[in-house]
Amino acid sequence: MANAASGMAVHDDCKLKFLELKAKRTYRFIVFKIEEKQKQVVVEKVGEPAQGYDDFTASLPADECRYAVYDFDFVTEELCQKSRIFFIAWSPDTARVRSKMIYASSKERFKRELDGIQVELQATDPTEMGLDVFRSRTS
Template sequence: MATSGVKAGQDCIDAFMDLKIGKAHKYIIYKIADDLKHVEVIKQSSDEDYDNFLKELPEDDCRWAVYDFAFKTADGGDRNKIVFYSWSPDGAKIKPKMLYASSKDGLRKVLNGVAVEVQGTDFDEVAHETVLEKIRR
């Protein structure tokens, strides 16, 4: 259980497994439910346009996301890595930022297979090139 008491349910895990193993989705967006007690899946998409994924991250509220990031290796091979995003924009209020920060580990622990974690407070930090650079390290 997360420090905040916000729990990630089976639906969060099932959506992740659909992305990881079933390749049914390109990304998943998660948020803390209105009751502040559990994490819910708010979007699953097969859209491969990274800019459309970024449009799902609000400028004034926090979210978590998982993205199946495709890229080319140095030798030209195709690779994928699952990236976990912790989105806490500058425009979000302090209380949600604190709740998301204290609840993140509860979700992260149930998502087995994430290769890279990205913290984002503005869109430059989650830009395609920025994330690609982090993946290649």
């Protein structure tokens, strides 16, 4: 069903891949793209579990908006191994205004489709989603 505000539908594959990331840890990250012509959010790229943060950031285009989820592993002060699922709204300053508006107006509805997101980040440049930012948001 399309969102009334932006008219964007969410492809079933988005939800399926997210469930696999969440439940089975099949992926380290997923990058989602809005296909303007089809008016829907689709999976653009998935990262294998062995891939890391650098692979994730390299898969985000420098001048186009994207949504992404990243399964971030960390160790607590009590030395417990944990993970958090981050939702990243990537909207670089160099992206087209129209694109930024479409991504902004579709974000909340898309996020609701992905049940299990624990932390949300808005990023307009790579420093806003550095590993230090991820770590600071896990506590």
